[in-house]
Amino acid sequence: MKLLKLIPDNTNIRFLRWRVPFYSVSLLLMALSVGLMFTKGLNLGVDFIGGQMIRATFQQTPAAPVAELRETVGKLGYGEPIIQQFGKPNEISIRMKLPEGSENDPGLADAMARKIISTIQAEHKDVRIDGIDSVSGKVSGELFSSGMLALALASVAVAAYIWMRFEWQFGVGALFALVHDVTLTMGMFALTQMEFDLNIVAALLTLIGYSLNDNIVVYDRVRENLKKYRRMPMPELLDLSVNETLSRTVVTSLSLLITLVALLLFGPDVIFGFTAAITLGIFVGTYSSIYMATPILIWLKVDSGSFVQQESEIDRQERLARERS
């Protein structure tokens, strides 16, 4: 039986030749992402800013009348709603700020939800209410800070472990690649204004997991080659390592993409945004482990000295003494 072979043996693509332009582009994209986050901002869900979200499906209408709903709900006197389609065009989420004083009287939020739902259902009989979330400002603040703290702490701890197992340069490289991945993905969320909620934080964590996995595989090969080829110049050695692991990179990434595309096409709509984020993350993560995490080793001046046992001064003198006698 002939097996499928996507990448031929002994490829010799000089990936790192374009490290400077790629790095420049990536740094530029990162700057743009940060800029977008500050100017356009993330479309934070009720998880993070508090408020009320009603999810509804129009069962017999192909597309929800978003503009019309915006107007009718806006007229109810609770402020401007944020209405978005998610997953399919007939599924929407309506987000509202919690009414004034609802911190002390939770009944106000319920009354608002009832009013909105009955108004919509009066005009559209086919609307099915799929869920209502109300999150107070206090809880949402905590959710946001604990989510971000988990993200930051996990990244730093993981970098520290890589430092311990490899060298500090590798730790810095891995951390930088993680920052790169997370920044670009968040920039994407700012650009598309897709809703950023707690589930997306879980997606970011998954993305970090994949990206790290990739980094470590390449780093492991770099470590091995550093021991094997002591005199090879760094750029060449890194290219060799990336090429040797290329087949694995492609097969693994493809395997994951197959699963994710199935989830995107056939999976439940609630996890669409979430799966999309992870899918994007696969590309970004694979790219960053080759172009972000690897070239940084050249600039941070890694050499084989880190992994080859150095002869200690005492050993050297003893050896010299032996040789003399």
Next chain:
Amino acid sequence: MLDFPRWKQAWYWFVTLACVAAALPSLFAIGNTGWPSFLPRPMINLGLDLAGGSHLLLEGNPDQVRRQRLESMEESVRSRLRNAPARIRIGDISTRNGSLSFMLEDPSQVDATREQILPLTTGAGLTGKRDWDIRVEDGSRFVLTPTEAGIDQAVSDAMETATEVVRKRTDELGTREPTIIRQGERRIVVQVPGLDNPEALKNLLGQTAQLEFKLVDTAASPTDIAQGIAPPGSEIVPYADPAKSGGMPAIAVKRLGGIKGDQLTDAKQSFGQQNNEPVVSITFDQQGGAKFAKLTTENVNKPFAIILDGKVLSAPNINEPILGGSAQISGSFTVESANQLAIALRSGALPVDLKVVEERTVGPDLGADSINKGLVAMLIGTVALMTFIIVTYGRFGIYACVALVINVLMILGVMAVANTTLTLPGIAGFVLTIGAAVDANVLINERIREERAKGRRVVQAVELGYKEASRAIFDANITNVIAAVIMFVVGSGPVRGFAVVLMIGIVTSVFTAVTLTRMWVAGWLRKARPADITL
């Protein structure tokens, strides 16, 4: 490396089968097929985001606890000093600024007073810590301030009781399998699967249901009450429904000497004899009944106020002593609200006010829809993935795929035994673990390929493949464990759900993708002794 003694093989198979067996009841439940009832049935719980239902996060407000501690301290101090060997007279009692303060009429009694009240200020536990600080100002004014430790303990106890009360009330609504957990210092999580309109539950849990009977201070002038000025020893309490009180927005009641309505054996909704309006009938226990009888006997022909959660429901006249130990509470109820109050009183008053700070409801249709689509997508994804792996790695790919299936079953099995909850982010954890498991096999197989290409013999290449790839697999998995543990400790809800699956999945995926496949490959090599392998 390729040596697997029999006991080791037996042990690996045992672990595998045990975990897979634990997953079976959950799978049977998904397929709606019966699982024999005589067998143990560990189950994976589906999170509300998948199964539909309501999630409420309640937060306790400790103000009530503070206030009550001050009140009961005041009563204790009064009775203690009144009954002291040499009676100690005090005046100008106040409970402002969170402290209890009073003045001695005879400043020479400072030491005697201190001796009397000292026993009241130590904590109930054996820690010897004091719950209250005593300070004497200007030689004759005592100021008792509760210590933070004392309050924390009291709040903690109150939350414990509140959790019990919440459980009772939720059960009274007839909901199925609610989960009620105390979270952190001041919060309680209530999760009710299948409940898509939580309003009744919220109303019930939001009602503190502190019932009090206090005597009305008839001496207070209406103008003073209107201005909120209470006569000494009294307090102003607003009416719950001013329309019923003949236009009076509030009433003055005596602060002390009333009784609490917490010593009840029963409470139910019924109808009043005179005007047939909905009322709540309560039955006191023996002690409560005796207190109530005493109160009504001593105060015939005086009005007393029925106060619920700081609002007066009604202030009827005591026409005759009520000795039977039961009473009716009226106060513009509907049948529904009377019923709700009855449930609340039956399950006991909440020792703290609870407020809903987070609420999530997922409709049951959406939940079921999500599960079905999720399963279909997983199935399609898995079949496609397996085809790809087998086409790429042949025999070794088949081993990898079998390991993958076992891995998924093992994760489910461990989750079922640990009784964890599978949520949407948990599925993400699944995807990540499956990715890691596939990657482990890809790494190993690519390495074997490489070693073969260098011209090594089959056994040696396989051995090296596993050995060299294991290092990267190990490092990758350790980093994921580190990340997962941190996420579990620091993160909240969804992040934790993700971390749990990840932690379990890392262990099982290394076991299946590395250990099990190696055992199978080794077995095959020993038996077939192939001179060449297709990879």
